[in-house]
Amino acid sequence: MLRSSSGFVVALSLAACVTTPPREGPPAAPSTRASTEPRPTPEPQAPAAPMPKSAIATPEDVWSRVAADVTGCYEAGRKVVPEMLDGRITFHAAIDREGKSACVVPSDDTGLTQEVEDCMRVRVERETFRPTAAEWTVALPIVVRGGAVSLGQVRAPTSIETIESRGLSEELYDVIEGLLPDAKACLRGAPPGPVVVGAQVKADGAVACALAASASALAPESRRCVADVFTKARFKPPKRGIGLLSVPIEVLGR
Numbered sequence: 422m423l424r425s426s427s428g429f430v431v432a433l434s435l436a437a438c439v440t441t442p443p444r445e446g447p448p449a450a451p452s453t454r455a456s457t458e459p460r461p462t463p464e465p466q467a468p469a470a471p472m473p474k475s476a477i478a479t480p481e482d483v484w485s486r487v488a489a490d491v492t493g494c495y496e497a498g499r500k501v502v503p504e505m506l507d508g509r510i511t512f513h514a515a516i517d518r519e520g521k522s523a524c525v526v527p528s529d530d531t532g533l534t535q536e537v538e539d540c541m542r543v544r545v546e547r548e549t550f551r552p553t554a555a556e557w558t559v560a561l562p563i564v565v566r567g568g569a570v571s572l573g574q575v576r577a578p579t580s581i582e583t584i585e586s587r588g589l590s591e592e593l594y595d596v597i598e599g600l601l602p603d604a605k606a607c608l609r610g611a612p613p614g615p616v617v618v619g620a621q622v623k624a625d626g627a628v629a630c631a632l633a634a635s636a637s638a639l640a641p642e643s644r645r646c647v648a649d650v651f652t653k654a655r656f657k658p659p660k661r662g663i664g665l666l667s668v669p670i671e672v673l674g675r
């Protein structure tokens with residue numbers, strides 16, 4: 422674990438997120454399915470629930486709009502993998518001032534196939550909201566228990582934080598370490614608490630989008646600053662499709 426005098430803690434132990442290639446396990450386990458499985462297709466989108474008076478949506482607001490399609494993603498995946506009864510994933514979404522999704526990155530995922538996770542992520546990316554004066558972020562924790570899909574709670578970070586990634590080589594470890602000084606500088610003066618930095622990496626290794634999300638009142642300027650640091654990074658091209666990464670940074674104090 423790295424510590425700095427500027428009041429940050431970040432761990433650089435590389436851990437595979439469940440969206441990485443399947444782990445060894447019993448043949449029936451969800452994560453052992455071949456990548457040639459049909460991609461789940463959600464049921465037709467249900468009419469979006471009306472937005473509240475506040476232009477910035479809560480997780481409950483977002484869930485009411487995407488629940489039908491996200492559940493459809495899971496149900497389509499379960500037809501391929503009947504044993505997929507329990508799992509979870511949290512989507513961190515950055516919304517621009519026009520109300521459009523600027524970036525969506527998963528973290529804390531387990532028990533769901535990559536196809537189901539991708540289907541859910543694409544659905545969250547499609548959602549639009551009312552225009553606002555500044556960018557904002559929202560965390561959408563989705564839980565599957567006994568085959569039922571619902572909105573969960575964002576879990577508190579563990580004492581040992583890890584970088585989660587999919588489709589990226591271990592070289593990302595060094596790239597991220599080089600980005601941390603500038604990312605920490607962006608967060609000077611931010612309120613204490615965890616900040617999740619996420620990014621999508623294109624086929625050529627360039628960053629397609631990045632975000633910085635926090636449950637605390639992180640200033641839009643700080644979020645934008647951190648996202649800009651990661652957007653300028655260059656990674657080794659993903660093995661296939663897009664690469665995804667999630668980097669937790671703990672802000673210890675002002």
